Amino acid sequence: MIKKHLLTYLLVFSFSISFAQQGNKLVNEAQFQKLQTLSSQFKETSEENRNRAFALAAKNNWVTFRVQKDGTIISLQGVDDLGLPLYLKTENNTIAAGTTRANSFYSGGSLGLSLNGSSDNLVGKIGIWDGGIILTNHQEFQGVDGSRIVQKDNPSTGSQHATHVGGTMMATGINPIARGIAWGLKKLYAWDFNTDVAEMTTAASQSMIISNHSYGFISGWNYNSGTTPPRWEWYGAPGTTEDYKFGFYDDSARDWDLICYNAPYYLPVKSAGNNRSETGPSVGTEYYGFETGSSKLVSKGLRPSGISSNDGYDIISTTGTAKNILSIGAVSGLPFGANSTDDIKISSFSSWGPTDDGRIKPDLVADGVQLTSTSNESTRAYATLSGTSMSSPNTSGSLILLQEYYSKLNNGAFMRSASLKGLAIETTDEAGITPGPDYIYGWGLLNVERAGQLIKLNGTNSLIAERTLAQAEVYNLQVITSGAGPLKVTICWTDPEGTPGITGTLNSRTPKLVNDLDLRVIKESTTFLPWKLDPNNPANAAVQIDNVVDNVEQITVPNAVPGQVYTIRVSHKGTLSKGPQAYSIIASGIGGNVYCASAATNSADTRIDKVVLNTISNTLQNTCRTYSDFKSTSTSLEVGKNYPFTISLGTCGTVQNKFAKIFVDWNGDGDFEDAGETAATSALIAGNLDFTGNITVPNNVVINNTTVMRIVTSEVASSDLVTPCGTYNKGETQDYTINFIKPANDVGIIAFNNLQDNICETNG
Numbered sequence: 001m002i003k004k005h006l007l008t009y010l011l012v013f014s015f016s017i018s019f020a021q022q023g024n025k026l027v028n029e030a031q032f033q034k035l036q037t038l039s040s041q042f043k044e045t046s047e048e049n050r051n052r053a054f055a056l057a058a059k060n061n062w063v064t065f066r067v068q069k070d071g072t073i074i075s076l077q078g079v080d081d082l083g084l085p086l087y088l089k090t091e092n093n094t095i096a097a098g099t100t101r102a103n104s105f106y107s108g109g110s111l112g113l114s115l116n117g118s119s120d121n122l123v124g125k126i127g128i129w130d131g132g133i134i135l136t137n138h139q140e141f142q143g144v145d146g147s148r149i150v151q152k153d154n155p156s157t158g159s160q161h162a163t164h165v166g167g168t169m170m171a172t173g174i175n176p177i178a179r180g181i182a183w184g185l186k187k188l189y190a191w192d193f194n195t196d197v198a199e200m201t202t203a204a205s206q207s208m209i210i211s212n213h214s215y216g217f218i219s220g221w222n223y224n225s226g227t228t229p230p231r232w233e234w235y236g237a238p239g240t241t242e243d244y245k246f247g248f249y250d251d252s253a254r255d256w257d258l259i260c261y262n263a264p265y266y267l268p269v270k271s272a273g274n275n276r277s278e279t280g281p282s283v284g285t286e287y288y289g290f291e292t293g294s295s296k297l298v299s300k301g302l303r304p305s306g307i308s309s310n311d312g313y314d315i316i317s318t319t320g321t322a323k324n325i326l327s328i329g330a331v332s333g334l335p336f337g338a339n340s341t342d343d344i345k346i347s348s349f350s351s352w353g354p355t356d357d358g359r360i361k362p363d364l365v366a367d368g369v370q371l372t373s374t375s376n377e378s379t380r381a382y383a384t385l386s387g388t389s390m391s392s393p394n395t396s397g398s399l400i401l402l403q404e405y406y407s408k409l410n411n412g413a414f415m416r417s418a419s420l421k422g423l424a425i426e427t428t429d430e431a432g433i434t435p436g437p438d439y440i441y442g443w444g445l446l447n448v449e450r451a452g453q454l455i456k457l458n459g460t461n462s463l464i465a466e467r468t469l470a471q472a473e474v475y476n477l478q479v480i481t482s483g484a485g486p487l488k489v490t491i492c493w494t495d496p497e498g499t500p501g502i503t504g505t506l507n508s509r510t511p512k513l514v515n516d517l518d519l520r521v522i523k524e525s526t527t528f529l530p531w532k533l534d535p536n537n538p539a540n541a542a543v544q545i546d547n548v549v550d551n552v553e554q555i556t557v558p559n560a561v562p563g564q565v566y567t568i569r570v571s572h573k574g575t576l577s578k579g580p581q582a583y584s585i586i587a588s589g590i591g592g593n594v595y596c597a598s599a600a601t602n603s604a605d606t607r608i609d610k611v612v613l614n615t616i617s618n619t620l621q622n623t624c625r626t627y628s629d630f631k632s633t634s635t636s637l638e639v640g641k642n643y644p645f646t647i648s649l650g651t652c653g654t655v656q657n658k659f660a661k662i663f664v665d666w667n668g669d670g671d672f673e674d675a676g677e678t679a680a681t682s683a684l685i686a687g688n689l690d691f692t693g694n695i696t697v698p699n700n701v702v703i704n705n706t707t708v709m710r711i712v713t714s715e716v717a718s719s720d721l722v723t724p725c726g727t728y729n730k731g732e733t734q735d736y737t738i739n740f741i742k743p744a745n746d747v748g749i750i751a752f753n754n755l756q757d758n759i760c761e762t763n764g
Helices: 029-060 094-099 160-170 196-205 251-262 388-409 417-426 448-457
Strands: 065-067 073-079 085-090 126-130 149-151 188-192 210-213 215-217 221-224 231-234 267-271 286-290 297-302 326-331 364-367 371-374 382-385 462-469 475-480 487-492 517-523 526-528 552-557 565-572 581-588 598-602 606-613 616-619 627-638 642-651 659-664 678-681 690-696 706-714 726-741
Touching: 029 073, 029 085, 029 196, 029 251, 094 364, 094 388, 126 160, 126 196, 126 388, 160 188, 160 371, 160 382, 160 388, 188 196, 196 210, 196 251, 210 388, 215 267, 251 267, 267 388, 267 417, 326 388, 364 388, 371 388, 388 417, 388 448, 417 448, 417 462, 417 487, 417 552, 417 581, 448 462, 462 475, 462 565, 487 517, 487 565, 517 552, 565 581, 598 627, 598 706, 606 627, 606 706, 616 627, 642 659, 642 706, 659 690, 678 690
Parallel strands: 126 188, 126 210, 149 188, 210 267, 231 286, 267 326, 326 364, 598 726, 606 726, 627 726
Antiparallel strands: 065 073, 073 085, 085 215, 221 231, 286 297, 371 382, 462 581, 475 565, 487 552, 487 581, 517 526, 517 565, 606 616, 606 642, 642 690, 659 678, 659 706, 706 726
16 A cells, blocks of 8 residues: 555425534534544654655655746655656636636526625635645735635645646635635635645635645656756566556555545646647657656656556546545536536546446536636736646636525535535536546546536425435435436535555456445336446446446436426445435426326227327327326427427217317416416317317527426317316327427527636746
């Protein structure tokens, strides 16, 4: 193991909270004492390992600190069990806010709020660890009482990288295109990344809730621009073709998980890495690597073809594999968010998962390409950079807004980290070429507008519940689908720290999950299972089977029929380590109502023989029915479009006069009683004739929602007697499902920004 700490109708809301928030404290006394003890231990261990590394550096001529030409900082932190050096390396905005839809929280945004991170209860709870000093007197960081950056330690070197990352989180926006995501944040606490684990532990004990970490350990190929001439260096062990650190759960990942377990409101957000852009030299050209026995970096001759180029799967290293954090990949910016999966494009550099045990990493993606933010070249300087170093603070800033909004609605209380993480994952935009998660985009593109809507609707049409699961407990919760998107359920839990792998071991599939909770969604005799990926076939689509590796489980029922009852079930395998396990449930597409019953009492005469509407063409056999449930038969209708229909009527006996109506629950409130929901009414039908006409989809229906269409034909004297609910003498009722989609030619202005000219200054 590496000795160096590489440094979450029938809607029930009965739940317990095991981590009560007392005033401004987010940890109890026992957790506080545990974290203080861990901080001292981590500090001592890291200092011992760092001192050992510096002694070996003098012997082996290792670099201990370097700022590369592009501003990247490299710092020696320790050595692993193989005696090889471990280096931390920094990983190189209005569009960013649009990509994650954080702008929906601002004044004039779609959520109707005016939030920007300025709430007093966030002071002291947001942090950043990076490669050096942030330029605290930059114009974008000034507040009413001086700088909004509070440097908590005393780094020796200023850092453009740290300044840029901090600005992405919370620059005021004097230069509008450089405005940070949580631009009103009153204080951002900052440290350099030396002894980060000990400092994170102390900060967590003092109620920190979100911290950003845009750095990681050098793994695989590294381009050293500080030598003359510059050169490619291989950081894998001598004689290896793949660096074991990729996907590897080491001591530092274990320690980050341990911190989070003891600080249940604390969520570190970390860059996934940029390793796909560091592919090494061309085959047949010189490269450097560690000399066998001495651990010196020496010329290894010409590169052979067998060494990995870090350009595929399994290239997220060490701390990025921790279970209880968010690891963030990078996509290109989308000023107005994603309208389809095709819009979301992974960057050329963003590192892909999985972890060695097959867990889903990265967790999600955000904008990390060409972000303009603050620079340390002067107090008015800006720079444009790309990297997961940028997508990580894009995410951190966005999550700050979610915690701020939640606290506004919950008497100042914050979500547990498992709830925040689970909420972010529940509400992502689907990305990639197949449904569900993958090892490229993780769970998808962060969409905090959708997450904010779930916070707003919590207790009605969504669920954010914090519970604990006791040994052998099975928790059941019944919900009614609403048709507002698919039925989606996510559970997330802060898992106890796992057992680190053995240094140098490649791709061990031994799970690092300690407490294996299980999520199931049940509809009558059908049980829906969570998503899972296959690390042995990482490009394969996710499948829905039992998941024994991830501490996030999600089930999606894409075509859940509105008004139906489903049971959410949470249980566990084996023995729960450390006692009852806290977990969070997040659900959407719920809070609906069971539709009223409708049926004839006698099937002797009038019946429906065929229904044609758009893609529905349902021909019935010669059977006599009083009610037919065809809600598994659906069609997608464009908003504002007119659709012809044909209802063919027949008889099981004698031909009678009858009337027919079509009802559509346009607003999805679980009934057919609102204005316009009687979509079509026939004249008197004498004989076995067709009822024909047109249905126009209203312009105010919600795109991507699902609803019920009900057809009723009845042998009555007047059409006024044909109603959507209740019983009648003879005739038939049939139910179908309708999905609302965008018009095929959907052209219009989304937003207009009046931007100033000459607002960008890049050098003093």
